[in-house]
């Protein structure tokens with residue numbers, strides 16, 4: 503099957519590296535989706551192991567569609583009866599960009615009619631009760647071409663299951679994981695998030711360093727489809743086998759707000775990584791470190807609640823703090839345009855990244871590397 507992994511703009515390179523680590527080689531990216539070939543076992547593995555992909559989709563067809571009848575015929579020609587049953591709860595999802603069929607709701611309606619009509623004919627039934635397993639069908643129109651997909655994940659892959667409380671502007675887990683993965687942080691290095699909020703970055707850092715598959719404990723839509731073999735338990739077993747055991751991490755999660763710190767601790771406990779993280783309620787400005795060659799990864803405030811001059815002062819103090827730690831590296835994600843200037847120096851690495859559709863800068867400052875032993 504042809505599989506597609508959609509991901510947030512700016513994290514494609516991270517997802518490609520994760521796919522390579524999972525043994526899938528060099529996978530091409532197109533329009534924010536990374537493509538590869540795979541079977542149901544690969545679908546289970548990708549859902550369980552990927553840290554920054556948003557979903558795992560099966561692309562059933564890709565064809566020209568600049569008019570509704572073309573879309574209907576193209577969707578009707580696909581083998582829906584192999585995946586769906588007379589009870590499938592069919593949910594339509596989609597988007598249209600640079601296409602004559604701009605009204606995506608109407609296009610979804612036409613596509614669903616084609617699916618229903620094909621299923622009735624092939625399954626020899628007059629009714630489809632939609633009381634059973636969910637199947638989210640995606641119709642993505644781009645330059646008059648339709649990509650038609652089935653979503654194997656169901657809930658987005660950022661929903662790991664550990665975060666059920668929220669504090670101000672929580673970061674998407676998939677984006678936090680990409681920030682960690684593209685930094686110099688590795689197991690054994692000190693780590694600190696001085697603006698931890700609900701704890702997303704330190705928790706993702708712990709999962710990454712311990713090689714814990716982020717979604718090993720949750721459910722996925724595909725397991726309920728009649729065509730899917732029982733492959734999830736095998737993928738979960740693999741996750742258990744590769745998890746690093748017997749190591750202790752040195753991660754710090756701190757925040758000015760006591761409430762945020764207690765939420766972060768609660769989430770870390772739910773994620774099973776509480777013992778690896780120290781929690782502290784403190785102003786970022788008071789941080790100092792005895793350990794060397796550490797990594798700061800944070801998502802400082804940038805919302806509308808703080809005035810521009812206060813934001814600039816906060817980033818200025820953050821930069822000052824960073825320069826007091828000469829061998830540490832620092833990465834931060836911010837939607838505040840003046841962030842880099844206020845921080846006080848050109849970043850060594852800079853990337854545009856979207857957090858919940860808000861354009862942000864992801865800045866990286868590299869500290870002196872440890873001497874080679």
Ligand SMILES: C[S@@+](CC[C@H](N)C(=O)[O-])C[C@H]1O[C@@H](n2cnc3c(N)ncnc32)[C@H](O)[C@@H]1O
Pocket residue numbers: 669670671672673674696697698699700701702703756757758759762784785786787801802803804
């Ligand atoms: C954008 S939120 C971080 C969200 C977090 N990454 C998450 O996923 O939940 C910014 C956080 O910075 C904290 N903060 C603001 N000023 C601070 C300061 N001077 N020192 C430490 N934390 C601060 C806020 O309390 C807030 O929790």
